[in-house]
Amino acid sequence: MNVERGAEPRRSEQLARRAALHAALADPARLQIVDTLNLGDASPSELAEALAMPSNLLAHHLKVLEREGVVGRTRSEGDKRRSYVHLVPGALDDLTAGQVRQVPRVLFVCTANSARSHLAAALWRQASEIPAVSAGTHPAEAIAPGAVESARRHHLKLPRVRPQHVDGVRADDDLVVTVCDRAHEELRLPVDVHWSIPDPIRAGTPEAFDHALEEIGRRVGNLAPRLSLPTNPTDVAPAATR
Incomplete structure (x- = not known):
């Protein structure tokens, strides 16, 4: 040979x-x-x-x-x-866990609810049938233009809605995912999953927003197959309205 x-x-x-x-x-x-x-x-x-x-x-x-x-x-x-x-991404490609739990809805939380949490919810809706909403601990006035532009570049449907406070959005059975360190550290309610995603608004560049979108997308792709809707879901809030 x-x-x-x-x-x-x-x-x-x-x-x-x-x-x-x-x-x-x-x-x-x-x-x-x-x-x-x-x-x-x-x-x-x-x-x-x-x-x-x-x-x-x-x-x-x-x-x-x-x-x-x-x-x-x-x-x-x-x-x-x-x-x-x-x-580390890719370090354990051959080691995957089975389904973790059944949840009626996923709630993504960041500080201002102006970029990362909205992008996460939009990416989630592409990957899973489980409804998703987003909120912030200190909501901004509007979604960051950089997030809107990044979503447009990647053909991601991003509803133009006003940022909301987590207290007005969260339901008892939500699976809570924080996508920003500040929100994770100051949130007073239980957090199921945390993703430490750098704030793209700080840099303000298209590359920063695209990197955040890519990193969130990777994590969404990892989590989505591990969750499913309850067998008999009740009172599940429609994600598109939030």
């Missing part, structure tokens, strides 16, 4: 990489961390609380996962002392 020069070293490197990844995931605690982060980002303190794990033990497991490129960290745009841990 003819072997291309350099092929065997590359194969050895790939095998070593796969072995290291499997070793990193061989610990039940690290698998639990990965399962938790599979739906959204979390700070180390939130992970420790959710998994009932001592902070020093969590730090050890995160170090192993970071070393193998499974997880990464970003600094919070709200509380600069805080960071969020996330799964």
Whole structure:
């Protein structure tokens, strides 16, 4: 059999990489961390609380996962002392969780309800039959023009509605997804999933809005197959009216 020069070293490197990844995931605690982060980002303190794990033990497991490129960290745009841990895109393409739960509606929340949360709801409506709405903790006067333009560039239907406060939108059975660090840190109600998405309004460039749209779309694509409507849904609010 003819072997291309350099092929065997590359194969050895790939095998070593796969072995290291499997070793990193061989610990039940690290698998639990990965399962938790599979739906959204979390700070180390939130992970420790959710998994009932001592902070020093969590730090050890995160170090192993970071070393193998499974997880990464970003600094919070709200509380600069805080960071969020996330799964590295593509690191676990062959490891997918099953369906998580049944929900009647998904509520996306950011601070101003002027960009990220609206884009998330619009992308969700393309990916899932589960209704979606959006809201903010400090609603702006209108949707950001940059978000409207980004949606137009990507042929995404973005309803031109006035931003709303989360207190006037949330229903008891909503699955709440925060898409901004500030909203996640100051929200007084339970949050099911957090996505640490940089605020495109700060940069104000088309590239920033397109990057936010792409990142939200990736996460929507990951979460949508893991949720379904209840078998007997009742009183589900129509997403298009919010």
